[in-house]
Amino acid sequence: EAGVAQSPRYKIIEKRQSVAFWCNPISGHATLYWYQQILGQGPKLLIQFQNNGVVDDSQLPKDRFSAERLKGVDSTLKIQPAKLEDSAVYLCASSLGRGRRNTEAFFGQGTRLTVV
């Protein structure tokens, strides 16, 4: 079974530029998550989708971050404009999402963003 695919793996941008990350979850997984992992910290949930609807985006900085999951499959996360503190690894994860016991999250390899 193919895992969660993310691209690009690495991205370096200047502050105030925009950037977008792409994620393709495991086939059949209804729930998709974006996490931000700052160096030295555990991942922090940014946004959770159930199919193509947002379940939780309480920790998403909505003034600069946006995410969408069209057709309930793949997803993009955008930052515009980027700040230095956005430097982090952005992890996408997916789970079956049907019932609490099917919430095991499978993670992609992540996109490492460096803002200079």
Next chain:
Amino acid sequence: AQSVTQPDIHITVSEGASLELRCNYSYGATPYLFWYVQSPGQGLQLLLKYFSGDTLVQGIKGFEAEFKRSQSSFNLRKPSVHWSDAAEYFCAVDNAGGTSYGKLTFGQGTILTVHP
């Protein structure tokens, strides 16, 4: 608010020695608990999970963890560490509420170094 504490930022053990990584959580209801491992440049891989039932759970790669409700702990153990176990380990709790399953709160992580 839910929280996860991993008191040890960095642990060093010799190959073949036993290992215990500590995790304490703060959560009002019955928690779903997870341990993930992250190798450099990789995403998170699930080692084991606790939902209910037997408080001693077995995972992959010879790891086990014990849930102790009275101590709010979910410590990870391995009887004999291999050099390939060197990685960063994250404890997480599923702070599900209503239909918002799968929203993981992670600890800060423990970096494991293995000496030959």
